[in-house]
Amino acid sequence: MQAIIEQLKTSVANTSATDIRAAFAADSNRFEHFSARFDDLLMDYSKSAVNKDIMALLQSLCEKAGVAEKREAMFTGEEINFTEGRAVLHTALRNRANTPVLVDGKDVMPDVNAVLAAMSDFAEGIRAGKITGSTGQQITDVVNIGIGGSDLGPAMATLALAPFHDGPRLHFVSNVDGAHIADTLARLEPETTLFIVASKTFTTIETMTNAATARRFIASMLGEDAVGQHFAAVSTALDKVKAFGIASDRVFGFWDWVGGRYSIWSAIGLPLMIAVGADNFAAFLTGAHAMDNHFRHAPFLENLPMLLGALGYYNRNVLDYATRAVLPYDQRLSRFPAYLQQLDMESNGKGVTIDGTPVKGNSGPVVWGEPGTNGQHAFYQLIHQGTSVIPAEFMIAAKGFEPELRHQHDLLIANCLAQSAALMKGRTLEEAKGQLQKAGMDAAKIDHIAPHRVFTGNRPSITFVYEQLTPFALGRLIALYEHRVFVEGVLFGINSFDQWGVELGKELATGLLPVVEGKAGTDGQDASTAGLVQVLSSLAR
Numbered sequence: 001m002q003a004i005i006e007q008l009k010t011s012v013a014n015t016s017a018t019d020i021r022a023a024f025a026a027d028s029n030r031f032e033h034f035s036a037r038f039d040d041l042l043m044d045y046s047k048s049a050v051n052k053d054i055m056a057l058l059q060s061l062c063e064k065a066g067v068a069e070k071r072e073a074m075f076t077g078e079e080i081n082f083t084e085g086r087a088v089l090h091t092a093l094r095n096r097a098n099t100p101v102l103v104d105g106k107d108v109m110p111d112v113n114a115v116l117a118a119m120s121d122f123a124e125g126i127r128a129g130k131i132t133g134s135t136g137q138q139i140t141d142v143v144n145i146g147i148g149g150s151d152l153g154p155a156m157a158t159l160a161l162a163p164f165h166d167g168p169r170l171h172f173v174s175n176v177d178g179a180h181i182a183d184t185l186a187r188l189e190p191e192t193t194l195f196i197v198a199s200k201t202f203t204t205i206e207t208m209t210n211a212a213t214a215r216r217f218i219a220s221m222l223g224e225d226a227v228g229q230h231f232a233a234v235s236t237a238l239d240k241v242k243a244f245g246i247a248s249d250r251v252f253g254f255w256d257w258v259g260g261r262y263s264i265w266s267a268i269g270l271p272l273m274i275a276v277g278a279d280n281f282a283a284f285l286t287g288a289h290a291m292d293n294h295f296r297h298a299p300f301l302e303n304l305p306m307l308l309g310a311l312g313y314y315n316r317n318v319l320d321y322a323t324r325a326v327l328p329y330d331q332r333l334s335r336f337p338a339y340l341q342q343l344d345m346e347s348n349g350k351g352v353t354i355d356g357t358p359v360k361g362n363s364g365p366v367v368w369g370e371p372g373t374n375g376q377h378a379f380y381q382l383i384h385q386g387t388s389v390i391p392a393e394f395m396i397a398a399k400g401f402e403p404e405l406r407h408q409h410d411l412l413i414a415n416c417l418a419q420s421a422a423l424m425k426g427r428t429l430e431e432a433k434g435q436l437q438k439a440g441m442d443a444a445k446i447d448h449i450a451p452h453r454v455f456t457g458n459r460p461s462i463t464f465v466y467e468q469l470t471p472f473a474l475g476r477l478i479a480l481y482e483h484r485v486f487v488e489g490v491l492f493g494i495n496s497f498d499q500w501g502v503e504l505g506k507e508l509a510t511g512l513l514p515v516v517e518g519k520a521g522t523d524g525q526d527a528s529t530a531g532l533v534q535v536l537s538s539l540a541r
């Protein structure tokens, strides 16, 4: 692999690959040569710093790294998350073909289908008003209490699918900051509210604390006996759910082979299903399944997750770009960057390879972003003219759900396309001077001002286009990014499916609580932590 990486670096150094503008000038068919399509989903990577040789090297790199073999190992239930001794089978949750998927010799599909059926019954019961609160009133508001993978997926997807949302209102409480649940409860009537406690482990302190607060809310307003009818739970730890006191017919399980950040397809998707209905949820799964098949079978140059992963790796480890911006021109995808931050950074933010040695070069980049056009009026300045190159990933639907506002959608499209064109083309000093001359500025002032109006250009981007953000399209898009993270993880040589990096802070927080509460002294704490505790406690008095 190292030899191919060196070849890639030499290729970048000795060719004009990073002169994307020149590449467009030299090849009028560059769009055809460097774009790929899966049904209505188009990926245009012609504005990336690649040429045919580099794409061929990236293909060789994926072959050498064994991406295809490792992909099959994932799909067929091998224990690829070896540090936790687990298979990685979120793809089984959306296996609409229902072909057997074996874990330790047992087909998981009957269990997957049984939970889906139970979720559908419950979700449709709530939606139809057949399953009510303790006073017999219809549930109008559902509060999902969860954090990380037990929050970001359903929260992001519910917002994304707003045009399909015809069930009860949804609320998401995640933060242990009491402000989050207090502000949410202030708007709710206990009689018509259902809480879903969502936690893979059912031990996460934020979720357990918020769940206890919600329980007190119901018990104090409606009485202890009412609690059962206002709670449901989603977890892999069914014994712990039982101890919390939620009746078994309101508990929806999943399995340890589903990573938290890959769990939107499992019972963690229950709030989404309540919002949009079982049929739309099924379409969401079907979209992801379509992408799974595409990823599994399409050849490299037609394979969107392969291309996206290979380009992500190339940007990070060959061109050394430290971050990437995800810029959906789709207001309903406004939480997609946050969702991808967990998916990508918790998966590929690792420093050690599978064999325990330090990662050579870099692992995953910082992922960040906001929807367009908002970002244009905030941070795009730095993407256009800052000293760091930030590869951007744009996404835009051909049509919105507001035909009467077609003009606004056209403006959205024009802005999206203009941004990637501006990043690629830039503006030379000569062009800047020419513009100022035309505007009638005198020569001395032009020399002074023009450099500030120069854009280097050659800033890479990828643009995704899809017909419309339907449940199917959303499922497909999320699965695309999941598999991209997988491809990059294989190229980095890491285990993308554990998350030991979140442990240390949790351990220290547990140890610090008695110190913060004044039940233990600050002895043994570092000077900064001890000083901060003292200031906070004196300010709180």
Ligand SMILES: O=P(O)(O)OC[C@H]1O[C@H](O)[C@H](O)[C@@H](O)[C@@H]1O
Pocket: 147, 148, 149, 150, 198, 199, 200, 201, 202, 203, 204, 207, 260, 261, 346, 499, 502
């Ligand atoms: O679903 P839970 O077990 O409550 O976990 C919630 C989240 O917390 C952890 O700290 C992990 O880093 C995340 O991957 C997980 O999604």
